[in-house]
Amino acid sequence: MQYEGEHLWIGHLGHFCTILSLVASLVAVYAYARSTALGDQPSVAAWRRLGRVAFLIDAVCVLAVFVILYAIIYNHWFEYRYAHQHSKRSLDVQYLLSCFWEGQEGSFMLWSFWNAVLGLIVIRTARQWEAPVMAVMSVAQVFLASFLIGIYFFDLRVGSSPFVLMREEFPQAPIFRDPQYLYKYLVDGNGLNILLQNYWMVIHPPVLFLGFSSTIVPYAYAIAGLWRREHRSWTDQALPWSLFSAGILGLGIMMGAAWAYESLTFGGYWAWDPVENASMVPWLLLVAGIHTMLIFRSTGHSLPATHLFIAGAHILVLYSTFLTRTGVLGDTSVHAFTGEGSTLYGHLLLMIAVFTAWPLAWYLRRRREVPVVREEEQMSSREFWMFIGSLLNFVSAVYIIILTSLPFFNRLFGSRWAIGEDVSFVYNRVMLLVAFVIAVLTATTQFLRYRQTPRGHVRPRLWVAVLAALAGGLLVSLSGILDYNVYGAGFQAGIHITLWASLYTVFGNAQYLFAVLKGKMKAAGASLAHAGFGLMLVGILISSAGKELVSRNRTGIAVPGLKDARGKDENPLENVTLIHRAPMPMGRYEATYTGDSTDPKGDRVYFNIQFREIDSLTGVTVDSFVVTPNAFLVKGEEGTQLSSNPGSKHYPGKDVFVYITSWLNPDNIQDTSSFRMQPALEGDTAFYSGGYVTLDRLIAANRHNNKDLPVVDSAWLAQLTVHASDGRTFSAEPAFLVKDGLPAVKTDTVWQQNLLLTLGRSANGQIEMGLRETAAATRYITLKAYIFPYINLLWLGTVLMVVGFLVSAWHRVRGHVRAVKGVSGR
Amino acid sequence: MKKMHIILLVVIAAVIAGLLTWMKDLSTYDTVASARRKDGRFVHLIARLDRSAPVVYDPIKDPNFLSFHALDSLGQRTQVVYRNAKPVDLERSERVVMKGRMQGEIFECSEIVLKCPSKYTEDPGVQMRRYEGAGSDTAAALLGS
Numbered sequence: 001m002q003y004e005g006e007h008l009w010i011g012h013l014g015h016f017c018t019i020l021s022l023v024a025s026l027v028a029v030y031a032y033a034r035s036t037a038l039g040d041q042p043s044v045a046a047w048r049r050l051g052r053v054a055f056l057i058d059a060v061c062v063l064a065v066f067v068i069l070y071a072i073i074y075n076h077w078f079e080y081r082y083a084h085q086h087s088k089r090s091l092d093v094q095y096l097l098s099c100f101w102e103g104q105e106g107s108f109m110l111w112s113f114w115n116a117v118l119g120l121i122v123i124r125t126a127r128q129w130e131a132p133v134m135a136v137m138s139v140a141q142v143f144l145a146s147f148l149i150g151i152y153f154f155d156l157r158v159g160s161s162p163f164v165l166m167r168e169e170f171p172q173a174p175i176f177r178d179p180q181y182l183y184k185y186l187v188d189g190n191g192l193n194i195l196l197q198n199y200w201m202v203i204h205p206p207v208l209f210l211g212f213s214s215t216i217v218p219y220a221y222a223i224a225g226l227w228r229r230e231h232r233s234w235t236d237q238a239l240p241w242s243l244f245s246a247g248i249l250g251l252g253i254m255m256g257a258a259w260a261y262e263s264l265t266f267g268g269y270w271a272w273d274p275v276e277n278a279s280m281v282p283w284l285l286l287v288a289g290i291h292t293m294l295i296f297r298s299t300g301h302s303l304p305a306t307h308l309f310i311a312g313a314h315i316l317v318l319y320s321t322f323l324t325r326t327g328v329l330g331d332t333s334v335h336a337f338t339g340e341g342s343t344l345y346g347h348l349l350l351m352i353a354v355f356t357a358w359p360l361a362w363y364l365r366r367r368r369e370v371p372v373v374r375e376e377e378q379m380s381s382r383e384f385w386m387f388i389g390s391l392l393n394f395v396s397a398v399y400i401i402i403l404t405s406l407p408f409f410n411r412l413f414g415s416r417w418a419i420g421e422d423v424s425f426v427y428n429r430v431m432l433l434v435a436f437v438i439a440v441l442t443a444t445t446q447f448l449r450y451r452q453t454p455r456g457h458v459r460p461r462l463w464v465a466v467l468a469a470l471a472g473g474l475l476v477s478l479s480g481i482l483d484y485n486v487y488g489a490g491f492q493a494g495i496h497i498t499l500w501a502s503l504y505t506v507f508g509n510a511q512y513l514f515a516v517l518k519g520k521m522k523a524a525g526a527s528l529a530h531a532g533f534g535l536m537l538v539g540i541l542i543s544s545a546g547k548e549l550v551s552r553n554r555t556g557i558a559v560p561g562l563k564d565a566r567g568k569d570e571n572p573l574e575n576v577t578l579i580h581r582a583p584m585p586m587g588r589y590e591a592t593y594t595g596d597s598t599d600p601k602g603d604r605v606y607f608n609i610q611f612r613e614i615d616s617l618t619g620v621t622v623d624s625f626v627v628t629p630n631a632f633l634v635k636g637e638e639g640t641q642l643s644s645n646p647g648s649k650h651y652p653g654k655d656v657f658v659y660i661t662s663w664l665n666p667d668n669i670q671d672t673s674s675f676r677m678q679p680a681l682e683g684d685t686a687f688y689s690g691g692y693v694t695l696d697r698l699i700a701a702n703r704h705n706n707k708d709l710p711v712v713d714s715a716w717l718a719q720l721t722v723h724a725s726d727g728r729t730f731s732a733e734p735a736f737l738v739k740d741g742l743p744a745v746k747t748d749t750v751w752q753q754n755l756l757l758t759l760g761r762s763a764n765g766q767i768e769m770g771l772r773e774t775a776a777a778t779r780y781i782t783l784k785a786y787i788f789p790y791i792n793l794l795w796l797g798t799v800l801m802v803v804g805f806l807v808s809a810w811h812r813v814r815g816h817v818r819a820v821k822g823v824s825g826r
Numbered sequence: 827m828k829k830m831h832i833i834l835l836v837v838i839a840a841v842i843a844g845l846l847t848w849m850k851d852l853s854t855y856d857t858v859a860s861a862r863r864k865d866g867r868f869v870h871l872i873a874r875l876d877r878s879a880p881v882v883y884d885p886i887k888d889p890n891f892l893s894f895h896a897l898d899s900l901g902q903r904t905q906v907v908y909r910n911a912k913p914v915d916l917e918r919s920e921r922v923v924m925k926g927r928m929q930g931e932i933f934e935c936s937e938i939v940l941k942c943p944s945k946y947t948e949d950p951g952v953q954m955r956r957y958e959g960a961g962s963d964t965a966a967a968l969l970g971s
Binding site: 376377379384387388391392395398399402403416417418419420421422426430553573574575576577579643644661662780782784 | 828829830833834837840841844845848851852853854855856868870883885886889890909910911912914915925936
């Protein structure tokens with residue numbers, strides 16, 4: 001059959017490019033591996049040149065595939081499954097990029113794209129390391145390309161092509177019997193998940209994937225070092241790459257946290273969700289690896305640990321992809337990736353196996369050559385405590401990944417275990433302790449020296465920071481903002497001392513920056529990153545412990561016997577219902593639902609919630625502001641559903657955070673009561689249960705007597721006054737229109753009285769007015785509101801930390817370049 | 827013995843201790859029947875919404891009271907009470923994972939995780955039923971009805 005309107009050539013081109021990129025990266029692997037293995041033979045350069053050309057072809061193909069898929073999405077060619085499933089015509093242009101990362105193929109493509117970009121940078125900068133490093137990176141490209149080819153080998157489908165047509169994916173569907181299906185049926189796409197229609201979702205995935213994909217560069221250098229028996233110099237370039245990777249990955253993770261905070265409704269930025277954990281664990285290992293690498297470069301210790309951490313970071317990136325993309329996590333994650341990747345399961349396991357076996361094999365082969373210092377570290381040395389910190393990072397990573405992998409273990413062993421009642425606390429109680437130790441080490445260790453620290457070296461330098469932390473800590477502790485007694489005195493004490501330790505990190509590193517480095521910004525990367533990390537901890541502790549539920553429900557029915565399992569605190573009832581225009585006391589505020597508005601595209605409703613803070617003694621309004629959470633209406637099989645995005649009011653010292661948990665869409669009311677109609681004459685009165693309605697004026701207009709009536713043929717408008725029995729009056733203006741011979745009604749509603757008013761025309765042409773009373777007419781929303789104090793410290797700390805990492809990386813790159821030039825110039 | 831060895835031993839001991847306390851808190855995935863047997867114990871109940879029974883949620887009366895019936899894969903039913911706002915996709919969900927405990931005849935639920943029909947599903951039937959592009963004619967055509 002000849003189908004009309006399809007754009008098949010572009011899909012063929014895209015598919016050709018994916019296959020070419022697979023072939024080219026295979027060639028690159030072989031050529032670079034040969035070049036590495038040949039050592040000093042003259043043909044080395046030729047093999048390397050071939051590798052370069054092949055990788056360049058691969059990079060061009062990857063870029064082409066990216067552009068082609070974007071063109072398909074941009075042009076709304078819905079004959080392609082990817083466009084149909086992830087986009088639609090009414091989608092704003094800025095979100096078209098988000099369509100990429102919504103699907104599995106697009107995210108692999110993004111990964112492959114970054115890998116290609118990083119590879120090109122390595123080719124330009126790696127010099128003698130190019131061949132082995134690029135061999136490793138090309139293997140990654142082979143795997144990433146194979147996820148996109150979507151070709152059957154016998155009965156096994158390898159990868160999933162983004163260029164599959166709808167009619168290839170669903171060949172049985174009857175619409176494809178019609179050659180004009182594109183014009184008649186597939187005229188629009190399914191659209192993008194509304195949670196992804198957020199500006200963070202445009203930039204968070206690219207940054208996160210750059211972080212993920214860049215972990216391969218230090219990984220590749222580690223293998224290259226073993227491969228070429230250069231056990232020291234591989235770190236020259238691996239170190240700045242690791243710093244870059246840790247900075248970008250950290251930024252990507254925290255952007256995800258910011259997105260969760262702004263558009264998800266689990267009430268915070270971090271929930272120990274498996275998807276979050278899986279991205280954090282590689283970062284922890286990477287940071288551990290950076291520190292042991294520094295130890296190694298200064299003292300020769302910790303090389304095996306560096307190999308373990310650096311290789312582990314990349315392997316865990318792959319493992320986290322496996323966890324989040326194959327549906328293994330199943331019921332434990334709020335992120336809906338399930339069912340997406342059953343074909344992916346074995347494919348990703350194979351990739352993990354290859355990338356684990358490779359460095360392991362090299363390490364075992366070279367284990368006798370890897371230099372190990374027999375001499376022990378001194379307790380007073382910098383390297384000793386840095387190693388303790390790295391080890392702690394590693395241990396917490398292991399703890400987190402074991403807990404997160406529980407669903408995978410269930411699948412492996414057929415068990416049915418789940419993390420118990422309080423998931424966050426299982427993590428928090430351990431990570432609080434880890435954070436305390438890390439915070440103390442981070443501040444103190446910078447003042448220690450490698451090898452051995454002379455007596456009396458640290459104390460005179462650190463007491464300022466210690467005093468400042470103690471004073472600041474006391475101030476915060478006494479302010480009561482940290483009071484959090486849900487888990488008893490031990491946990492409460494832990495929060496306080498960890499806060500003091502975090503302040504100590506901030507002050508200690510600030511002092512190091514100014515007193516020791518004298519503000520030399522080039523060398524300040526580490527201190528900046530550490531101080532930023534300390535600030536993050538402070539922000540996390542205060543905003544979590546001091547998180548305040550504003551919408552504590554005191555008006556709803558009492559719930560007898562609803563006690564927490566541990567019998568400690570009564571579970572607060574967190575939802576409060578606001579009836580339109582009825583002020584409701586809410587914590588220290590008085591909240592009023594003042595109205596709502598729908599955006600022009602008609603699928604998002606913004607609710608205006610007026611908050612007034614009233615001084616309880618004087619009764620004076622201290623503060624007044626409007627928060628506008630919004631909600632989407634999702635059309636599902638079972639009627640329209642609500643999907644909610646929080647709104648918040650930002651202050652320097654706190655965020656007031658509100659989101660809608662329930663809303664009755666007035667259009668959706670299925671009310672059984674009907675209008676009571678009666679003839680409408682000026683001066684008429686109609687009664688209802690709460691009072692009466694008078695018809696003050698009936699205006700009739702038609703084309704003949706009113707030339708300004710452009711849209712309709714004729715219209716009647718009634719001006720009504722509703723007199724409630726409590727003395728209040730309301731006005732309403734229902735209307736009846738005839739347009740193109742068809743009648744239409746504009747109903748008006750007096751929410752306060754649950755009264756709907758309408759105008760109509762009886763069979764004999766008489767204008768009538770109608771009243772309807774309904775409980776469902778009450779306009780209300782149900783919401784939750786929180787205060788997050790000092791959450792800005794978290795964001796500020798994140799920025800500082802990332803800047804610190806990047807400054808450090810830049811500093812190392814410059815140092816390395818200068819060293820190389822110095823050697824060659826001699 | 828070297829210092830590092832001592833430290834490693836301490837760390838390993840700490841990890842084991844951490845994991846042991848964690849194991850103690852572990853819960854299980856249960857059916858209605860097995861949750862009934864563990865009356866009062868915290869479990870994860872996997873079931874789906876029983877669409878034949880009403881979902882009770884009236885935010886005006888009490889925004890923190892939701893009641894519905896759950897039906898597990900073995901055909902067992904229980905009433906569920908969730909003292910929080912109704913999850914928005916409850917009616918649309920195909921599977922419900924409820925964390926809580928059986929209190930007599932009622933499952934008192936503290937957290938609900940919904941599994942909704944995924945956009946990425948590979949079953950064309952579901953995919954096509956979710957098709958919303960061009961109205962019901964299209965859906966009918968796609969389903970062949």
